Amino acid sequence: MTTQRIVINRPDSVIAVGAYAIDSLSPIEDPSSPTAPPAVCAAPRPWAVWTALSVGIGSYSRRGGTLVVMQIDSVPGGQVISGHFTFTAQRVDLYTDPLGVLSITGSFVAPLVPSNTVCR
Numbered sequence: 001m002t003t004q005r006i007v008i009n010r011p012d013s014v015i016a017v018g019a020y021a022i023d024s025l026s027p028i029e030d031p032s033s034p035t036a037p038p039a040v041c042a043a044p045r046p047w048a049v050w051t052a053l054s055v056g057i058g059s060y061s062r063r064g065g066t067l068v069v070m071q072i073d074s075v076p077g078g079q080v081i082s083g084h085f086t087f088t089a090q091r092v093d094l095y096t097d098p099l100g101v102l103s104i105t106g107s108f109v110a111p112l113v114p115s116n117t118v119c120r
Contacts, residue, residue: 003053006106008067008085011043017072022048022065022087027095030060050089050104059089059102072112079112 009031014020025047048061065087072081084107094100 002055005051005053006048006085006104008046008048009043010046010067014067014069014081017069020046020067020069022046022061022067022085024063025049025060027060027092048085048087048089048104050102058092059100059104060092060095061104062088062090062101064088065104080109081112082109083107 008022010020023045029047030049046067048065049058050061051058065085067085068083069081070083072079084105086103086105089102089104091097091100091102
């Protein structure tokens with residue numbers, strides 16, 4: 001089984017049920033790059049990154065994806081959010097090759113965690 005990690009970042013908080021667009025991310029905007037602009041803290045638009053950790057495949061989102069928040073519920077100690085997402089991604093190692101296109105879909109249930117991080 002391949003361990004996968006998905007990061008979907010939005011320029012504003014997801015605070016309501018609904019559909020939210022996922023836009024593109026390029027290698028020069030990759031938030032893990034030391035020369036990248038602050039795409040995580042001050043994202044200019046919503047983007048996603050998919051990584052298959054155990055096989056070392058990574059990809060950047062292309063325009064046209066969607067994050068759908070189906071439900072926000074209160075639970076002891078806070079809130080949880082659930083929904084699904086779908087987006088087209090381009091493999092990092094095949095970024096200019098049309099054969100490097102991936103279709104990423106999934107569902108999630110995750111805690112809503114408050115943050116007091118100040119972006120600079």
